[in-house]
Amino acid sequence: xxxxxxxxxxxxxxxxxxxxxxxxxxxxxxxxxxxxxxxxxxxxxxxxxxxxxxxxxxxxxxxxxxxxxxxxxxxxxxxxxxxxxxxxxxxxxxxxxxxxxxxxxxxxxxxxxxxxxxxxxxxxxxxxxxxxxxxxxxxxxxxxxxxxxxxxxxxxxxxxxxxxxxxxxxxxxxxxxxxxxxxxxxxxxxxxxxxxxxxxxxxxxxxxxxxxxxxxxxxxxxxxxxxxxxxxxxxxxxxxxxxxxxxxxxxxxx
Amino acid sequence: xxxxxxxxxxxxxxxxxxxxxxxxxxxxxxxxxxxxxxxxxxxxxxxxxxxxxxxxxxxxxxxxxxxxxxxxxxxxxxxxxxxxxxxxxxxxxxxxxxxxxxxxxxxxxxxxxxxxxxxxxxxxxxxxxxxxxxxxxxxxxxxxxxxxxxxxxxxxxxxxxxxxxxxxxxxxxxxxxxxxxxxxxxxxxxxxxxxxxxxxxxxxxxxxxxxxxxxxxxxxxxxxxxxxxxxxxxxxxxxxxxxxxxxxxxxxxxxxxxxxxxxxxxxxxxxxxxxxxxxxxxxxxxxxxxxxxxxxxxxxxxxxxxxxxxxxxxxxxxxxxxxxxxxxxxxxxxxxxxxxxxxxxxxxxxxxxxxxxxxxxxxxxxxxxxxxxxxxxxxxxxxxxxxxxxxxxxxxxxxxxxxxxxxxxxxxxxxxxxxxxxxxxxxxxxxxxxxxxxx
Numbered sequence: 001x002x003x004x005x006x007x008x009x010x011x012x013x014x015x016x017x018x019x020x021x022x023x024x025x026x027x028x029x030x031x032x033x034x035x036x037x038x039x040x041x042x043x044x045x046x047x048x049x050x051x052x053x054x055x056x057x058x059x060x061x062x063x064x065x066x067x068x069x070x071x072x073x074x075x076x077x078x079x080x081x082x083x084x085x086x087x088x089x090x091x092x093x094x095x096x097x098x099x100x101x102x103x104x105x106x107x108x109x110x111x112x113x114x115x116x117x118x119x120x121x122x123x124x125x126x127x128x129x130x131x132x133x134x135x136x137x138x139x140x141x142x143x144x145x146x147x148x149x150x151x152x153x154x155x156x157x158x159x160x161x162x163x164x165x166x167x168x169x170x171x172x173x174x175x176x177x178x179x180x181x182x183x184x185x186x187x188x189x190x191x192x193x194x195x196x197x198x199x200x201x202x203x204x205x206x207x208x209x210x211x212x213x214x215x216x217x218x219x220x221x222x223x224x225x226x227x228x229x230x231x232x233x234x235x236x237x238x239x240x241x242x243x244x245x246x247x248x249x250x251x252x253x254x
Numbered sequence: 255x256x257x258x259x260x261x262x263x264x265x266x267x268x269x270x271x272x273x274x275x276x277x278x279x280x281x282x283x284x285x286x287x288x289x290x291x292x293x294x295x296x297x298x299x300x301x302x303x304x305x306x307x308x309x310x311x312x313x314x315x316x317x318x319x320x321x322x323x324x325x326x327x328x329x330x331x332x333x334x335x336x337x338x339x340x341x342x343x344x345x346x347x348x349x350x351x352x353x354x355x356x357x358x359x360x361x362x363x364x365x366x367x368x369x370x371x372x373x374x375x376x377x378x379x380x381x382x383x384x385x386x387x388x389x390x391x392x393x394x395x396x397x398x399x400x401x402x403x404x405x406x407x408x409x410x411x412x413x414x415x416x417x418x419x420x421x422x423x424x425x426x427x428x429x430x431x432x433x434x435x436x437x438x439x440x441x442x443x444x445x446x447x448x449x450x451x452x453x454x455x456x457x458x459x460x461x462x463x464x465x466x467x468x469x470x471x472x473x474x475x476x477x478x479x480x481x482x483x484x485x486x487x488x489x490x491x492x493x494x495x496x497x498x499x500x501x502x503x504x505x506x507x508x509x510x511x512x513x514x515x516x517x518x519x520x521x522x523x524x525x526x527x528x529x530x531x532x533x534x535x536x537x538x539x540x541x542x543x544x545x546x547x548x549x550x551x552x553x554x555x556x557x558x559x560x561x562x563x564x565x566x567x568x569x570x571x572x573x574x575x576x577x578x579x580x581x582x583x584x585x586x587x588x589x590x591x592x593x594x595x596x597x598x599x600x601x602x603x604x605x606x607x608x609x610x611x612x613x614x615x616x617x618x619x620x621x622x623x624x625x626x627x628x629x630x631x632x633x634x635x636x637x638x639x640x641x642x643x644x645x646x647x648x649x650x651x652x653x654x655x656x657x658x659x660x661x662x663x664x665x666x667x668x669x670x671x672x673x674x675x676x677x678x679x680x681x682x683x684x685x686x687x688x689x690x691x692x693x
Binding site: 001003004005006007009031032033086087088135136137138139182 | 281605610612634635637639667671673
């Protein structure tokens with residue numbers, strides 16, 4: 001149960017090896033040694049994230065097997081995560097996602113479909129399962145890691161961008177559906193995050209770090225915001241970008 | 255109870271607790287306020303039997319004209335008898351009269367385990383005292399018989415004294431409060447440095463007929479108790495109304511206008527006992543983000559810790575307005591009852607204050623290690639790992655609860671937030687069917 005000042009007793013990270021997901025869990029769990037459940041595909045990287053969390057001050061850390069593309073298993077994953085946490089899930093962070101390689105995926109193969117399946121279909125399925133859990137509990141917050149790439153999809157990365165646009169829209173609607181249930185949704189829209197996922201890429205202007213995203217997320221949770229941009233000026237920047245003429249927008253480089 | 259779902263149920267009175275004791279996320283909450291009958295008033299014995307959903311407001315309006323008054327009157331009349339038992343509330347008379355629960359002669363408790371039980375402090379001490387202060391988690395209090403105080407008038411005779419700093423506040427209270435039924439100090443939370451802890455200390459006694467002017471001595475006039483209905487703070491009160499400067503100005507004025515020492519001032523019982531009841535929705539003045547209340551008790555020997563806590567809150571400018579300081583008398587046998595012998599301090603803290611969570615977590619630790627505790631009825635953010643240190647008899651209480659409610663049907667958000675209420679903290683995490691064991 002989150003308390004009046006936003007301290008949590010338990011956090012579940014779906015995509016438990018995600019840098020941003022782990023950074024958020026670490027900030028939330030450290031002050032009071034809260035329980036963290038990491039759900040992901042690779043046991044090794046989860047174990048690594050778990051020991052990092054423990055040395056950062058988290059309390060008990062559990063790991064659960066989770067595959068975003070296996071929609072049929074999502075309800076069971078959420079339920080076993082709640083059991084692992086020993087009660088309710090105060091915050092569920094939906095942190096999984098893949099970037100793909102725009103040029104390669106455009107050319108052929110199953111890469112594009114995979115990006116859409118993980119980032120959108122997986123988010124819909126896991127998001128609904130998580131929301132059902134929070135509705136049963138009557139409290140809790142679902143944090144959805146979206147991206148500014150979804151606010152107006154760009155030529156340079158429209159496969160990834162459209163998957164984020166879809167999941168962002170889905171969580172906006174889910175958020176409205178949870179009004180008066182006691183549960184809530186926080187949509188996080190980071191810009192370019194310098195981290196493992198973007199290694200080797202040239203950072204875009206207003207780029208940020210997993211730690212900064214985590215700090216902004218924890219602050220937004222405390223303030224009970226519905227959407228947060230990281231860094232904050234991106235909100236205004238994107239408001240302008242949305243209205244650029246297509247001929248100009250098309251040329252915005254990747 | 256049979257229809258309660260998997261997330262249990264909890265009884266709720268008027269919802270004036272500052273925390274989550276009467277909330278049950280995803281589960282059932284039983285509104286008790288329609289069970290508000292007065293079943294019997296015994297004028298000879300001076301007792302009343304009521305259903306638990308009755309408010310103290312209605313009880314006082316009924317009893318005062320009969321020359322009777324609840325033995326314990328908390329800071330608001332807008333609480334139910336059931337809630338007053340569940341939180342084992344106290345008032346300005348604790349140093350003399352103890353808590354609300356200490357004046358309950360008997361009660362009916364509906365329990366998941368045994369159905370209706372009739373509890374008395376002598377016949378069923380374990381169940382009775384586990385329910386008193388048990389935050390509603392042992393069952394549903396259906397009715398109670400209360401021992402009352404006899405009064406000649408519905409007024410209170412107030413003596414007050416202005417003090418210059420914390421030492422003199424504590425000294426004045428220690429010297430004078432055993433001469434009075436009621437006592438409390440209002441500390442100016444904006445005063446720092448040498449005047450830290452400056453206060454107005456109030457002492458009260460139920461006024462006798464002789465205290466009233468001759469024209470007010472007829473029983474009808476002397477015992478009249480009809481506090482006017484509340485004025486409402488409008489929803490549009492600007493949330494910035496309370497800022498450091500406006501509050502400092504208010505406090506300065508309030509402190510200076512108080513006489514150095516006054517005695518024999520006769521006031522309405524309502525303005526002495528329930529100052530906040532005069533304004534409905536007073537909490538709105540704290541704005542949208544609201545506030546929380548922090549109330550703790552420290553043993554008398556820990557005056558230094560008390561000073562350190564006040565200093566930290568005042569220096570951090572976290573405290574707003576006034577804090578209330580009071581001396582508690584001995585505790586009662588209830589394992590989860592908050593009051594114990596010592597100093598208790600209560601203050602409002604605006605949630606908008608940055609870093610409040612970490613600050614209070616540290617204060618929790620100072621208070622717990624000094625043998626003190628935080629009041630659960632007012633708490634909304636206690637560090638869960640300190641509950642058992644603050645309430646060392648928690649294990650004893652849990653055993654009684656397990657007997658009365660073996661399936662753990664009575665549940666609240668308070669219990670979810672402070673899991674030690676439900677079970678001994680497990681040292682071995684449960685094994686998982688799916689998952690990767692660590693190491």
